[in-house]
Amino acid sequence: MTALLKAQGISKAFGGVHALNNCSLSVEKGSITGLIGPNGSGKTTLFNVMTGYVKPDVGTVEFEGKDITNARPDKVFALGVGRTFQLTRIFARISVLENMLVATQREEGWLRGLTRSMSSKTELDSAMEWLDFVGIARLAKLPAGSLSYGQRKLLELAYVLVADPDVILLDEPAGGVNLTLINEISQKIRALNELGKTFLIVEHNMEFVMSLCHSVTVMHQGSDLVTGAPADVRSNPLVLDAYLGGSDDDDIIEEIAHG
């Protein structure tokens, strides 16, 4: 197995806060990799570094062996790294379908946008297909701002998928979503993975992570603490310590230990 997306020795400080401290993470091609850790352990910052939203102070990010450390988000996306946000971000005042169309041409030059219509037939079809895949095709004509929180999560997933990225970074896909929808999202991810998509997932829902991921990395205070198969990570004393030391959330420790 080769690493499709790799962060090495990343450090990032915001003022005096060391959000990331010599953190490394490797996402194998074709895998579903989980990223867990207590709140404030730097998971989202690592996501931001890996997708070009934040420049690291030290360290490198590689995608398919190419250095993308200081590439801007649009460039990173064009190369084939798609992401969602923890707090879902959609374009509220345009329609669901138009949301999808924003993302359809990831490698297109910006001047081309002036001379072409909003969408071609193929783009429209593929947008509708992906909306159908996540199950919100019937909402295509509505303004995206009128969607519920769960539907927004689905839309966000769909418009990342429509650009056909090779690796997809999901920031808490199950956060604030009901159980039925969590299972649905979990199934979609597995189905896409079988089609060859690689995933990196930040999530607090342990059952979700443990059942879905091939490999799990635990972060603690800005560094990667442990990486391994879900079963190994679960029983690792360091991990229990990290959660115990980092927060007083006994439920989570219980969940990690007994899953």
Add this chain to the structure above:
Amino acid sequence: MLLQKKNLLWVVALVIALFVPQMITNPAYRQIAVITLIFTACATSWNMFSGYSGYVALGSAAFYGTGAYTMALMANHMHVPGNGDMFWLVPLGGLAAVVVAIPVGLVALRVRRHTFVVITIAIFFVFQLSAINANFTGGTGGLTLPYVPWQIQNYHLPFYYVALVVLVFAILLSAGVRRSRFGLQLLAIRDDEDRALGLGVKVFQVKLTGFAMSAFVFGMGGALYAMMQGQIYPQFVFDPMFDITIALMAFFGGFGTLLGPIIGGLVLESAQQYLTVTYSNGSLYLILFGVLFLLVILFMPQGIVVFVRDRMAQRQDRLESATKQVSNETPVAQGVHS
């Protein structure tokens, strides 16, 4: 069907616009008509960038003034005769505005929201002060353009039709942008710029292109105005009230809609000019506008176009649900009888 009806309305509007000068023969009112067209074109163009992208620019008078000075300087230095030939300089005024807008955009578009508004205002004042103090702009005395010896009775006719061409151009440009991928990207930037960036939208290039494109119409408007007036002063072509007026037209009619700024421009500018001419009182309109805007903000904060559209949609819904109810009730009634 609906689309054809819509297109028909545009054609009717254009035909009416073509015959306005035949209905209005008083030169003073014809001048009002020309200025109204120029301002409506500017409001449409302003909305094409600011309305779609959400970047409220309040320094566009810099481009209007640039167009006006370009017209004056070129006509004088190139010894263009005072006749219809000068109209060829109008697009050049637009181009000059684009050339100026690119560096302005490179600076201003690095910041967002309120900071962007303030930066555009500041840049505008740099232009105004430069025009007042530089030698080649004629300082406070401004510049005189070649005299166009047309009869006073029909003096404004050519200006009217050229201004109409500029307005139609601005509308087509705005409509084209709205339907293009580029327009979609502007709308995405308005809703969430960082998310758009993460979906491959080259936000800075898109913003800069939109900004420069809108400057083109401002430059043409300024050039046309300068030619018609025959004399320009820095405080009138680089006027801070210009941007307030343009922005209010767009907000009044419907910010971010194609039709809004057209309606806003036609209504407000003609009303302002009419009041000024009729009562020879340059500030009467301010009072009326103030009241009008309070009413608009209170009762239709998204502008007239959106307000009317929503009301029509509601009525449609009510009609539909009413017919549905009737068709639902019929079988029940039959059931009772049988």
